[in-house]
Amino acid sequence: xxxxxxxxxxxxxxxxxxxxxxxxxxxxxxxxxxxxxxxxxxxxxxxxxxxxxxxxxxxxxxxxxxxxxxxxxxxxxxxxxxxxxxxxxxxxxxxxxxxxxxxxxxxxxxxxxxxxxxxxxxxxxxxxxxxxxxxxxxxxxxxxxxxxxxxxxxxxxxxxxxxxxxxxxxxxxxxxxxxxxxxxxxxx
Amino acid sequence: xxxxxxxxxxxxxxxxxxxxxxxxxxxxxxxxxxxxxxxxxxxxxxxxxxxxxxxxxxxxxxxxxxxxxxxxxxxxxxxxxxxxxxxxxxxxxxxxxxxxxxxxxxxxxxxxxxxxxxxxxxxxxxxxxxxxxxxxxxxxxxxxxxxxxxxxxxxxxxxxxxxxxxxxxxxxxxxxxxxxxxxxxxxxxxxxxxxxxxxxxxxxxxxxxxxxxxxxxxxxxxxxxxxxxxxxxxxxxxxxxxxxxxxxxxxxxxxxxxxxxxxxxxxxxxxxxxxxxxxx
Numbered sequence: 001x002x003x004x005x006x007x008x009x010x011x012x013x014x015x016x017x018x019x020x021x022x023x024x025x026x027x028x029x030x031x032x033x034x035x036x037x038x039x040x041x042x043x044x045x046x047x048x049x050x051x052x053x054x055x056x057x058x059x060x061x062x063x064x065x066x067x068x069x070x071x072x073x074x075x076x077x078x079x080x081x082x083x084x085x086x087x088x089x090x091x092x093x094x095x096x097x098x099x100x101x102x103x104x105x106x107x108x109x110x111x112x113x114x115x116x117x118x119x120x121x122x123x124x125x126x127x128x129x130x131x132x133x134x135x136x137x138x139x140x141x142x143x144x145x146x147x148x149x150x151x152x153x154x155x156x157x158x159x160x161x162x163x164x165x166x167x168x169x170x171x172x173x174x175x176x177x178x179x180x181x182x183x184x185x186x187x188x
Numbered sequence: 189x190x191x192x193x194x195x196x197x198x199x200x201x202x203x204x205x206x207x208x209x210x211x212x213x214x215x216x217x218x219x220x221x222x223x224x225x226x227x228x229x230x231x232x233x234x235x236x237x238x239x240x241x242x243x244x245x246x247x248x249x250x251x252x253x254x255x256x257x258x259x260x261x262x263x264x265x266x267x268x269x270x271x272x273x274x275x276x277x278x279x280x281x282x283x284x285x286x287x288x289x290x291x292x293x294x295x296x297x298x299x300x301x302x303x304x305x306x307x308x309x310x311x312x313x314x315x316x317x318x319x320x321x322x323x324x325x326x327x328x329x330x331x332x333x334x335x336x337x338x339x340x341x342x343x344x345x346x347x348x349x350x351x352x353x354x355x356x357x358x359x360x361x362x363x364x365x366x367x368x369x370x371x372x373x374x375x376x377x378x379x380x381x382x383x384x385x386x387x388x389x390x391x392x393x394x395x396x397x398x399x400x401x402x403x404x405x406x407x408x409x410x411x412x413x414x415x416x417x418x419x420x421x422x423x424x425x426x427x428x429x430x431x432x433x434x435x436x437x438x439x440x441x442x443x444x445x446x447x448x449x450x451x452x453x454x455x456x457x458x459x460x461x462x463x464x465x466x467x468x
Binding site for chain 2: 018019020021024025028032033034036037038040041050053054057058061062073075076079080083084132133148149154155167169170171172173174176177180181184187
């Protein structure tokens with residue numbers, strides 16, 4: 001379901017600064033599902049995603065006064081809050097799990113593997129049937145977006161894991177963006 | 189800078205993914221201010237992520253809306269309730285209170301006359317004292333205002349005096365040659381001065397009458413050496429327009445000229461942007 005975004009962003013910013021229920025309702029009705037989609041793809045379990053999306057709204061609500069329209073759009077800003085909150089959550093969870101379940105020596109090697117399978121399984125279990133336009137990307141491009149955007153790897157880490165030069169990771173990421181732009185255009 | 193190459197390096201995508209280094213981000217912020225193409229590419233990449241979020245939106249449990257609203261309320265992050273809402277019940281309770289109060293008042297009116305006199309005297313004194321304070325306060329503010337204005341104009345004059353003194357020192361020095369640069373054909377009103385130390389070969393430039401360089405541009409001085417232009421440095425962006433700036437040392441030249449170049453200067457002058465020149 002695609003959000004409505006009827007209000008121009010400037011109006012929405014003014015509305016949000018009033019901090020009343022009307023502002024909240026508008027924000028929630030128009031943006032929550034998109035932000036929830038981002039959160040779910042990162043934390044990958046619906047129970048945790050619900051916890052995270054609440055934090056996301058509290059943060060947006062609290063920090064809207066700090067939002068600087070010169071540096072970008074409000075929607076972009078909200079998405080990055082959603083993404084960062086979810087990635088932080090994911091990291092803290094991963095750390096907790098390791099501490100509980102594993103002897104120290106195993107952590108280094110199996111961390112990624114374990115995360116990966118865990119996330120894939122729970123993602124499939126929880127969100128069967130969510131549309132994934134990324135599946136239509138060239139596989140070697142898709143993995144870059146997924147690792148960078150939803151899993152929070154740095155490009156250096158991606159280069160090491162996939163064993164390709166850093167420069168290639170960057171130009172391929174751009175190629176992925178361009179193809180994605182095209183796909184989104186067709187979809188509209 | 190090769191903007192096409194910069195964009196296709198993938199730096200913008202790294203940036204919108206939040207993966208660019210601090211250094212990369214500060215370079216990018218600098219470039220985006222001066223370059224529409226880069227700014228546009230950033231906006232497009234951000235738009236892509238927004239549309240991706242739109243398309244991947246997911247339905248949320250219905251109860252969450254209320255949960256979050258309650259959470260915001262509990263954390264005291266909500267503006268106190270709208271006066272437009274819930275008016276009726278509130279106003280009726282207020283009316284009721286007023287009625288009660290007026291009942292009490294009618295009894296309280298009978299108060300000994302004497303205490304009123306005291307009260308009147310005290311009020312008069314209070315009014316006088318407040319009046320005096322306001323007057324003094326205003327006067328104080330006026331004085332302060334004048335003082336800041338005077339000291340600002342003093343600072344300004346000091347600064348222009350210092351600039352003049354700098355220039356005077358150069359003009360006075362017998363080793364220094366002053367070379368006037370005159371505006372070219374279509375810019376007859378412009379002129380600048382080059383001060384050239386014949387001993388140390390140091391070159392100073394003063395933009396006597398030149399428009400402020402537009403954003404992203406910088407004036408560059410050239411020495412004409414045996415018919416070839418030699419870079420004599422760019423006029424610093426942070427220098428005062430009427431100030432004198434030290435440029436690169438030039439051992440030998442037959443003429444000087446100034447062109448307007450992209451920030452940072454060029455290796456070869458852009459002749460269509462020639463502003464002033466003058467022979468020795």
